[in-house]
Amino acid sequence: MSKSVLDEICTLLETYKGRDKVLRTICYSTKLIGGLSKDPILQKRMQVVSSQMSQTRLILRLLDDLPMLQYTLEYGLGKGENDNLMASLGVVTNIIDTIYYPIEKIGWLAENNLISGYKTEPWDTLSSVFWVASIYLNLMRTLRYITILRQHKSCMKGSVEQETMKNLLARQNFEMITCFRLTLDFIHAVNTLPPGFLWSSKLKTWQVGFIATISSFVGLYQIFARRSFK
Numbered sequence: 001m002s003k004s005v006l007d008e009i010c011t012l013l014e015t016y017k018g019r020d021k022v023l024r025t026i027c028y029s030t031k032l033i034g035g036l037s038k039d040p041i042l043q044k045r046m047q048v049v050s051s052q053m054s055q056t057r058l059i060l061r062l063l064d065d066l067p068m069l070q071y072t073l074e075y076g077l078g079k080g081e082n083d084n085l086m087a088s089l090g091v092v093t094n095i096i097d098t099i100y101y102p103i104e105k106i107g108w109l110a111e112n113n114l115i116s117g118y119k120t121e122p123w124d125t126l127s128s129v130f131w132v133a134s135i136y137l138n139l140m141r142t143l144r145y146i147t148i149l150r151q152h153k154s155c156m157k158g159s160v161e162q163e164t165m166k167n168l169l170a171r172q173n174f175e176m177i178t179c180f181r182l183t184l185d186f187i188h189a190v191n192t193l194p195p196g197f198l199w200s201s202k203l204k205t206w207q208v209g210f211i212a213t214i215s216s217f218v219g220l221y222q223i224f225a226r227r228s229f230k
Helices: 003-013 016-036 040-061 065-075 084-111 120-156 162-191 205-229
Strands: none
Touching: 003 016, 003 205, 016 040, 016 205, 040 084, 065 084, 084 120, 120 162, 162 205
């Protein structure tokens, strides 16, 4: 392994987001392997790894309340966004995400019998509802941003340097990849809802693993690709 590759991996693992992406990738790739395998021993082993990685991510998310609240307060009414629609979507998404973490925390406390009088299922369902809503709004916001980039590119065509147009196109392609990732996440999130809504609870284990694994690898790629815009 070359030093540059090792440096990239270490840089990724030094960040919370990077570690979460790696844990997520391991979680769902092992779920995929276990779902496809016909060997009961391998299935059980992959299930254990997947479950442990999922629990690790959940424990780490228990500390996300204050950082999310800080981001929401700093974002404010989205004055830095490209238009009012993106700002409105951003504000609503931030509110949903800020409320999501306490809900997930209550579900975790109830599941581990650390609080009494709370059933786990309603809180898990509510967490899924907020997760679906957040992904959907982020998807709509990204689609709006792509539309703005296309309009901007059309207006600037022939009047800017080739390098500027190249960077604009790269940003547009990046956001289209984001749409693809969010679409996969939306399919996955809807499946976690109780039966009766679209395709909720209908996907098989290997299908969930396949969808989430692709999304995870796309997310890892985007961490490195995003550096070109800084």
